[in-house]
Amino acid sequence: MERRTFVKLSAYTAIALALPLAEGCSDGTGNVAAQPWLFSHIVDAKTISEAGQAYRKLVPAEDDKSGLQKLLLGGNPSADKKQIEQMLQSRVVDDFKSDKTVTVSGWVLSVTEARQCALYSILNS
Amino acid sequence: MHIDARTLPNNTLIEGDICIIGAGAAGISMALEWMNTPYKVILLEGGGFQYETQMQDLYKGKTTGQRYYPLDAARLHYFGGTTGHWAGFCSVFEKIDFEKRDWVPHSGWPIKREDLDAYYPRAQKNLDLGPYEWSYDYWLKQDPTMVSLPFDQEVLYNKIWQFSPPTRFGDKYKDAIVKSPNIHLYTYANATNIGANENVSAIKEVTVKNFAGKEHTVRAKIFVSACCAIQNARLLLASNKQAPKGLGNDNDLVGRYFMEHIEIKSAELWLPDPDPLKLYAIDFGKTKWRAELAITAQTQEKHRILNGTASFTPLEIARKEPAFIDSFTADRGASMRNWKKRGHKEDQPVQKKGYASYQLFTRVEQAPNPDSRVTLDTETDALGMPRADLHWVLTPLEKRSIRTIYEIVGQQVGAASKGRVRLLEYLWDEKDNSWPEFTGGGWHHMGTTRMSDDPKTGVTDANCKVHGIDNLYIAGSSNYVTAAAPNPTLTLVALTLRLSDHLKKKIGGVA
Numbered sequence: 001m002e003r004r005t006f007v008k009l010s011a012y013t014a015i016a017l018a019l020p021l022a023e024g025c026s027d028g029t030g031n032v033a034a035q036p037w038l039f040s041h042i043v044d045a046k047t048i049s050e051a052g053q054a055y056r057k058l059v060p061a062e063d064d065k066s067g068l069q070k071l072l073l074g075g076n077p078s079a080d081k082k083q084i085e086q087m088l089q090s091r092v093v094d095d096f097k098s099d100k101t102v103t104v105s106g107w108v109l110s111v112t113e114a115r116q117c118a119l120y121s122i123l124n125s
Numbered sequence: 126m127h128i129d130a131r132t133l134p135n136n137t138l139i140e141g142d143i144c145i146i147g148a149g150a151a152g153i154s155m156a157l158e159w160m161n162t163p164y165k166v167i168l169l170e171g172g173g174f175q176y177e178t179q180m181q182d183l184y185k186g187k188t189t190g191q192r193y194y195p196l197d198a199a200r201l202h203y204f205g206g207t208t209g210h211w212a213g214f215c216s217v218f219e220k221i222d223f224e225k226r227d228w229v230p231h232s233g234w235p236i237k238r239e240d241l242d243a244y245y246p247r248a249q250k251n252l253d254l255g256p257y258e259w260s261y262d263y264w265l266k267q268d269p270t271m272v273s274l275p276f277d278q279e280v281l282y283n284k285i286w287q288f289s290p291p292t293r294f295g296d297k298y299k300d301a302i303v304k305s306p307n308i309h310l311y312t313y314a315n316a317t318n319i320g321a322n323e324n325v326s327a328i329k330e331v332t333v334k335n336f337a338g339k340e341h342t343v344r345a346k347i348f349v350s351a352c353c354a355i356q357n358a359r360l361l362l363a364s365n366k367q368a369p370k371g372l373g374n375d376n377d378l379v380g381r382y383f384m385e386h387i388e389i390k391s392a393e394l395w396l397p398d399p400d401p402l403k404l405y406a407i408d409f410g411k412t413k414w415r416a417e418l419a420i421t422a423q424t425q426e427k428h429r430i431l432n433g434t435a436s437f438t439p440l441e442i443a444r445k446e447p448a449f450i451d452s453f454t455a456d457r458g459a460s461m462r463n464w465k466k467r468g469h470k471e472d473q474p475v476q477k478k479g480y481a482s483y484q485l486f487t488r489v490e491q492a493p494n495p496d497s498r499v500t501l502d503t504e505t506d507a508l509g510m511p512r513a514d515l516h517w518v519l520t521p522l523e524k525r526s527i528r529t530i531y532e533i534v535g536q537q538v539g540a541a542s543k544g545r546v547r548l549l550e551y552l553w554d555e556k557d558n559s560w561p562e563f564t565g566g567g568w569h570h571m572g573t574t575r576m577s578d579d580p581k582t583g584v585t586d587a588n589c590k591v592h593g594i595d596n597l598y599i600a601g602s603s604n605y606v607t608a609a610a611p612n613p614t615l616t617l618v619a620l621t622l623r624l625s626d627h628l629k630k631k632i633g634g635v636a
Contacts, residue, residue: 038397038542038544038545039545041397042395042396042397042481042544042545043395043545092539093539093540093542095539096536096537096539096540097540099536101532101535101536101539103532103535103548103553105547105553106392106547106548106549106550106552106553107535107545107546107547107548108531108532108534108535108536108539108545108546108547108548109539109545110539
């Protein structure tokens with residue numbers, strides 16, 4: 001895995017996520033949900049996808065786009081992307097603080113961001 | 126004073142009050158304690174004052190089990206011993222390291238951490254370390270730029286390491302020893318047998334040999350074997366004329382519980398922004414202290430893991446480094462060249478802005494394991510002594526501990542939104558207990574004559590005396606019951622000073 005910062009990556013990510021967005025989530029929330037914020041500042045899209053695939057294999061019950069979207073966004077009726085992004089970032093930190101972590105492809109991730117990776121990998125498969 | 130044992134008439138009888146076998150960190154530390162006392166101290170060194178291939182060959186041995194370094198590359202056989210090439214890393218053991226831990230089989234020392242409190246400061250002087258201060262808070266006050274990674278202090282902590290210059294005992298203490306009128310240093314005096322009295326309850330004499338074909342006898346009131354963990358075990362096992370299983374080995378414990386620190390690259394830390402992680406960086410020869418990331422006692426207990434620490438090397442530098450285990454080959458010249466090259470690479474100045482990715486390198490204690498052991502080989506060395514056979518064995522607990530340590534570190538840096546941790550592939554599968562090719566040790570040999578109050582579970586007692594033998598003591602890390610996370614030298618010197626104080630009381634009729 002070659003490092004690429006998200007500062008450089010964000011442009012690619014936006015493009016990459018635009019496609020699944022068009023076919024998946026008309027309101028655009030699926031786009032944000034599939035973007036693990038800090039993790040994507042650290043690694044490239046391929047690594048996110050690999051981690052997502054590994055999570056889907058590890059937790060086959062969650063290997064489903066709508067199921068993942070529900071897990072990530074369920075209970076949050078907001079369509080505001082910024083609000084969703086903040087909610088997910090906060091949930092990622094809470095996950096780590098409460099030991100809700102999972103190790104996929106070697107990465108120690110919060111369960112929430114692992115789900116985000118999983119959703120990303122589905123949207124980009 | 127110094128006597129070259131090759132120059133003595135054959136079959137010379139050497140007599141003194143105390144005989145110290147081995148002039149490395151332990152043996153020299155003990156001898157220094159007895160300078161200017163009314164006692165005649167015989168200090169035996171197998172080699173001379175310089176490295177010699179012929180002497181080093183006496184340390185050759187067989188290794189089986191987990192891949193290990195050539196034994197003759199792991200210890201030096203001349204005055205000063207292995208301090209001739211040590212790196213100087215020092216830290217103190219923690220309270221938990223001495224305790225019985227129900228998740229670590231065979232753990233629990235017969236002494237407590239407090240029993241070494243008075244000796245650590247004295248040991249630090251021998252090793253030219255800084256003040257006896259081991260808390261991060263103290264050192265942060267000395268240099269407020271040494272900023273910690275953010276983490277929950279109940280889970281992780283910054284364990285301080287201090288660096289010896291490193292002190293080469295052979296260079297630093299030669300003059301003092303040689304000029305001392307009551308310390309009689311015999312070089313080229315290889316102990317090949319320890320002879321006991323008829324009922325093997327006390328030691329009568331030690332036989333020493335050299336390549337000049339001379340054989341001498343050393344008699345003393347007290348004998349201290351300070352030859353390092355492998356050679357201490359080898360000497361006891363080979364001294365089997367009166368005790369067929371070897372001295373102190375009635376319960377088949379001598380040589381067992383050999384321990385190393387597993388030193389292995391284990392994970393990577395990835396940061397969104399470069400950070401020099403100055404607190405954790407090292408510039409060899411210049412850095413006087415730094416921290417390694419350590420696991421608190423309560424976290425070790427909660428996860429039922431061994432004690433270990435993580436250090437950080439910029440990934441771009443670490444990826445160019447050969448594994449420790451590949452540093453030493455059968456070609457000693459190439460080995461030394463590799464080692465020197467490694468030093469230069471690590472000596473690269475840290476980039477001011479730092480790095481965004483680091484290799485996390487583990488030093489973790491090995492669980493005491495009776496199957497990890499030193500025995501005698503059928504092959505003998507040039508002086509007729511059976512060579513050592515090291516069978517190094519690791520258990521699943523070590524691997525689970527390493528994996529768990531980095532899951533914890535990953536959780537902590539995640540909670541602080543500092544970055545993410547990635548475990549190396551050999552740690553991914555929880556059911557896989559195998560070890561990768563690059564698994565190495567820290568050249569730290571420990572545990573072959575472990576301490577215990579009970580002769581059925583240990584070779585030496587709490588005062589480092591061999592059970593059942595009145596006047597035979599062991600100095601050094603072979604007494605260790607568990608290995609803790611730090612490099613062993615500082616603690617083995619502290620333990621030796623404690624033994625020395627005990628012997629002073631004993632020989633003075635107090636103990």
